[in-house]
Amino acid sequence: MSSIPASAMPHAKASEDVEAEQASLADRAKTKAKAAGASAEKAASKATKAVKNNPKTTAAVGAAVLAAGAAAIAVPLLKKPAKKPATRKPAAKKTPPKA
Numbered sequence: 001m002s003s004i005p006a007s008a009m010p011h012a013k014a015s016e017d018v019e020a021e022q023a024s025l026a027d028r029a030k031t032k033a034k035a036a037g038a039s040a041e042k043a044a045s046k047a048t049k050a051v052k053n054n055p056k057t058t059a060a061v062g063a064a065v066l067a068a069g070a071a072a073i074a075v076p077l078l079k080k081p082a083k084k085p086a087t088r089k090p091a092a093k094k095t096p097p098k099a
Helices: 014-055 055-078
Strands: none
Touching: 014 055
C-alpha cells in the first residue's frame, strides 16, 4: 500500500491542525484589536490636547470639515446626468424567400 504525502492533499489536514490554526488566528486578532484600540486612544489624547491649546484653529478646522462634507454631498446633485448610449434596434429577422 502506498502512502500519499500531506502536501498532495492540503485539504485533508488533521482536525488538531485546524483547531490550532483557528486558535492562533483568534489570538492574532485579539492582539491587533488591542493595538488598534491603544493607537486610537493615543490619537484621541493628542487631538484633545491640540483642541485645548488652539481653540481658534480648531474652530477653523471644524468649519473646513463641514464645508468639505457639504461639498461632497452637493457636487453629485449638481452634476448633469450622463448621456445614455443610443440603443440599437435588434436586427430584423430574415425570412427565407417563398418558393
